[in-house]
Amino acid sequence: KQTITTRGVKTVWVKCANKDKTRATAMLLADWEGNKAPPFLLFKSTPAKTDPKKEANKILRNGFGVTVWKEVRALQEENECQIYGNKAAWWNHELSLKFLEYNFAGRENPDENVLLLWDDFGGHWTADVLEYAASLNVILLKVPPKYTYVCQPADVSWNKPFKTAL
Structure with a gap:
């Protein structure tokens, strides 16, 4: 495994290979001329324990908690993509x-x-x-x-x- 995050941040993103228990789903879109749209990425995310927080995370923070969302939002902006999270990293x-x-x-x-x-x-x-x-x-x-x-x-x-x- 290899980290892909700078020192000092609270959330460390880990690069995993092969049959590790990490899952990601990508939804990619392009038109007939080959122009690609920003990707939609979906990762595993632990849901909040209370229903109001779960709902707020889903609606306001694409399924992530407050702390993780700050970093995910920055990654979205840097990489021109949409990042979502849910318990299984399955599309729905x-x-x-x-x-x-x-x-x-x-x-x-x-x-x-x-x-x-x-x-x-x-x-x-x-x-x-x-x-x-x-x-x-x-x-x-x-x-x-x-x-x-x-x-x-x-x-x-x-x-x-x-x-x-x-």
Whole structure:
């Protein structure tokens, strides 16, 4: 393991490799011209013990506690990305909504339709996600489970370097 944090900070980020018990999820987006959007990153985060704090952390601090959020927010700004945390570091429908909002709600031509290809993961296809996407003129199209291999070039050129650097 290797730390990737400067001396003196309260939270130390540790670089882990291979089958360590660290998990991260990345949601990457690019258009047909190859322009990449800022990545959405999801890490394990220990939830607060009380419900009001859990809710405040989720709404105000992307799932992180007050202390950790100060450093996460700085990392977001430095690296032009969105960083979230939850207990399992698994994507869910709430993050799908945040992803849609971040990438499509404030675009220049909101009346133009946008096609977004997503895999079969259930968190992409809940009623609230479908409704919100429609309100943003985002047409969601499901890549069938047995055809995700067509996404392998993106996996190799984007995800592999990201996971290696992690």
